[in-house]
Amino acid sequence: MWCPLTQPGGPAVCRQWGRLVPARLVAVVLLMTAVAVLQLGAVLLMVDRRPSPSRPLAVRPPPVRRPASTAERRRRAAPLLHLHLAQVMRDLHGSTDMELVRAGRLPRPASCPERAVIPWAGGRAGNMLFEYLTAWAVALRHDVPFLVPDVMIETFEGVFAGMTAQRGDLDLLLMDCAHLWHGRRNISVATIQDVWEDLAPITGWLELVGFPTNMTRPIYRLWHAHEAEMRAELRFSAPISSIVQEYLRRVRRALGPDDEPVTFIGVHVRRTDYYQATYNLDGVWMNMPGAAYFERAVRHYQRRYPNTVFVVVSDDMQWCREQLAALDAVILFPGDAGNPPMLDLALLGHCNHTIITFGTFALSAAIMTGGDVVVPKDLGITWNSYERQKDFWPAQWTEISVL
Structure with missing residues (x-):
């Protein structure tokens, strides 16, 4: 600012300006210093956040998701109790005639x-x-x-x-x-x-x-x-597999988020012809696998795998619903004894593990699945018995008593 010493009042103005200049200069210096400090802090913060072998980048952990209880999963699965393979087959192919889906x-x-x-x-x-x-x-x-x-x-x-x-x-x-x-x-x-x-x-x-x-x-x-x-x-054709995979996909979607794995256990319950002929060729009564056998088998898998779902195939589905539905597990009954046998076999074959009773149909499913298999023991017979063959079983097969 120009100081008019030769004009009237000029000396007074110059004295006032002389007092203001140091104050303004100090304010400017302080402002510039503050900006420099902020810039330096930002640089140091960026350097500090770089990952290093001794100090990895800090990441906020995702929220912990508590697994659903068995009771909650049973509640979610309740609408699926009336979902049959035949319905899924009709949804995908417009018919329940197996001849139309053979490829x-x-x-x-x-x-x-x-x-x-x-x-x-x-x-x-x-x-x-x-x-x-x-x-x-x-x-x-x-x-x-x-x-x-x-x-x-x-x-x-x-x-x-x-x-x-x-x-x-x-x-x-x-x-x-x-x-x-x-x-x-x-x-x-x-x-x-x-x-x-x-x-x-x-x-x-x-x-x-x-x-x-x-x-x-x-x-x-x-x-x-x-x-x-x-x-x-024994690889199933695409039309047959599509029916079973769609059924299992609907089960997964109903039970919870897609990223939660589900372990499917196929359960084969054979009763009608064996139940009617329990007096076997050795002259002794056969011990039929009952609800206690299946309860032990269910507990066996629940201890070993998370989020288990048990899918039942049987020639006596009414008995299964009466005896197995009350177990503390997610148990589904996707059909009745009128299901095409090959469709039931495909469902068992697409599961992760298997619970079987007896017969070549169940053993065929166990071969296809390739996972853990629970087989009955103490049947009280020697003919047609698994017990004389167990030396040949794979290591992942487990015996559970029917008594």
Whole structure:
């Protein structure tokens, strides 16, 4: 500011300005110092937040989510008690007709093979599956074609995507291969129980006959030798898998957030025919697995895995609902005894682990699942018994008493 000393009053103005300049200068200096301190603090803060081996970057921990109690999970699952596989099948495919969801056909051999293995098809789905697997493993080991008869074609065709068998239907046998079947020239017969790894070389057609009694020793040996290939052979087709996966997805969504894992336990309860024939060939009464057996099996899995859900498949679903629904666990009953057997088998096969009673159907599901398996003991029988076969079981199979 210019100081007008030569003008009237000029000296007084100059004296006043001289007093103000130091005060303004001090204020400016203080302001600049404060800005510099703030800038330096920001730089130091940024340097301090850099991660280092000795001082990692501090991260605010996520909020702790308490797992839902069993009672809460049962409440969430209550609407699913009336959700059946048939309903999911109808939602996805517009029908409950299994014939409409089968995918693919087994190939027919171009000509009559000079060497082949063909199984005898007897019993229901579980028995036929074991007959199929035994003949398949023998054909694989001896590198010969594997043909399946009409009834197996009707049961399995389009259900499994990985089947390597060919059609051995009556048209083939009566026409292209008539020279073999008329007089049974060049055809040998062996029972399932006689199938061992050192089976004589197959020079013609080998027809496997007999009824599989649970898992016989030869089947165990073939299973252990070809376990990976066997699971690939029993891979379900995409339409069948889509029904089961959609059902399990709805269960997960109803029980809680998507990031909470759910452990599915398939439960096979066979009752009708065994319950009606409990007096067995040894002349003793059979101890049927009751509610106490399933309660012990449920506790076994609840101790080992979080968020368990038990999915029941049975030929007596009314008994299951009356006896098992009261257990302190999330237990679902996705259908009734009228479900297509292959759809029930697919549901069990898509679970993580399995609880079984007896029969080849349940054991087939255990093979497909590949997880932990609970099997009954103290059945009070020696024929058709697991107890004489337990030396061949995988290590993850657990016995639980039915008494």
